[in-house]
Amino acid sequence: MAKTASQDLGTLPISKLLVKQAIPASIGILVMSLNILVDTIFVGQWIGSTAIAAINVVLPVSFFIAALGMSIGVGGSSIISRALGANNPDKALKTFGNQITLTLVLTISMVIAGLWFIDGILPAFGGKGNILEPAKIYYTIVLYGVPFLALSMMGNTVIRAEGKPKFAMYAMMIPSVSNLLLDYIFINLLDLGMAGAAWATTLAYVFCFAFIFWFFLSKNSELKIKKHHFGLQKPIVLEIASLGFVTLARQAVVSITYLFMNNILFNLGGETSVTAYAIVGRMLMFALFPVYGITQGFLPIAGFNYGAFKYARVKESIYTAIKYAAGLATLVFILLMVFPEAITRLFTDNAEVMLQTPPAMRWVFAATPIIALQLIGAAYFQAIGKAKQALLLTLLRQGFFFIPLIFILPMFYGELGVWIAFPISDVLATIVTAYFLNGEIIKNLNPESEPIS
Template structure:
């Protein structure tokens, strides 16, 4: 699936996007399918409150583990350039720093969670009848979070070594493991929420063991004890490049806190369950659009660096065209099949009754989101970090959070659901303005 530099400059944009997007889409598909099936199992075999509990815990633990993602992305930029320059010592030192920073920071958060877990769960919306199942699910998953953080960091390093197939397998293998363990612990052994938590924690272990195997037997980055010497300058370089990811995940965590608490205030545990289903569908249904966005990055980035602006413009328009077509298909599926989709998750009649209405509103502006996703990805590919950060945060940070804070005061729980399409429209307009200016100036052909 890897594409050489020469091909990025010469082959058709359409074929390049397809070849780059397929492995990215497959990885995202399995990751989202894992979360989706996990939610279906706990909803069907434990109950609708279990969906609410998982919706409270996972954003919290994912925020901690995403430290590994941020350090992985930032460090891999340093690592790739070091390998390209033939500086193997710096590459090894960078990888060692990624390991030390990821394990150290995630472990600190785990210790904090052990002492203040109940307060953290309450802040993330673990209230009322959600509290006990959330506490049961929280501890095993929390203890395994450093493993997940190391896996997320390791995945980016594997990609930096241009081994996309191994990186894809690092997402597929634990996803399959989690699904099988869910069946064993929840259905066969009837272990309830603890079984669901144990399955999730062990899937992190499975992923870690696979990543560890890769870095023992398949990597070119063979570490020694001498590489684990701390260098402040290198650490600062990694952190500075990791900030965009840290900021994005921080905003997502704040949004999760706000949504769960607002929904609980407006509709109790029931409303949190409804959003638990919707949030899983958001990632699963949009996986092909996200895959095209990931596939677009190397194509646009390489040609931008080569100052081949005509191909950059073509890649932008082609990616938007295909991503929009897929987003429209997703919207139609949600519009027509919302109720049958929801029925897969739970037997709770009230949840089945209320969720399709909310689901259709949340996906209401999905046909236009490709402009926002591809537009912000372009600025990332072009190395324009400030604009990339601002546009990446536009939907959740600058639009959705203020809307969720304001609209429910006037429209109740409907204010939460309608905030999503409004945020999509506003963020698309803002990104479109930035992208149009870029097309008319920086990417203007002579």
């Protein structure tokens, strides 16, 4: 039998494998993040700073629905990686078919509900005052494209599970490049304003889906599913749900965080503070792309080798991923501490926003050098199928620490309390993750636990 790309996950040297997986993932995330960043710059320069705040109101809702696809993708891909590692292709095919069915049913249902309750959702997420009307225009159009985004996010994780990181990278680059081109046409040339920005985003999602659809039909994919694979099977659905819930819960907490942050900052500093948070939020998506790339590259490596009982390789992948991610996170930290004013100026020349954003950015990224351990630790438990531990560690930072802190600290420090909540939660979450990860390595990743071949 010919060697497949997925089998490389169990044989190539870990450092070489991590670079092979992480570089395409990082490039894909970079391009996607640049898209969000430049899209925000275009909107700010061509429409106005209020439009930036409007998009920030819509993002948590649309991303939460799309995260249904991501969660189904990550949960199913963990199963697929381990199934391929255990030489069980039939389970991998059934899992992929169930992923597609679940994604379609759930995201379309959520989009219908999201459009039906639009008048209650947008104000709840901070769509108030001058922000509401442009937010409504953007929200209505973007939601039509969200099922395509969800299917794309689901499919992208499966491509990685197959050991095809370059195709996953292409899938992330296509919507990013097309969105920027369409932004220029719809906003700058045709002067369509918020509607133009929304249609550019929606069509970009469709283009991404078209590429991923082609990939799975082509000879590049090992997963050739048939009609009977689409039928939902309870054991597979439950396993996808238990693991995927980790990702969904993470995005749910992110959306809730946006809801709280937009409202708290609106009450403390008005539209200016919401805009400052929108800019900092874009940098959170963009600046950490190499760290997220390593995390994405680490997932299939850990999952495949755990499924193949190669525990020494799993342990090596953990240490290597943390080392690489921490080094890159430190570089990001240095750049953001030195150049926050220049970064802010890319988005807007509004004097009040320019005054508030740089110090906020410094606080938000103050603990960046240590976050690699927290991200890799949570990803490890998800990769090996331990849903409870993965859920706990994923929700630590924002769910258990950050959200309580943004209510408590402003009572003593005002708006500053919101910003200092970021590094405090990073430090606390990293300490707890280190404790759990160290215990797991000592208990379950000893080479003597590997079966004799």
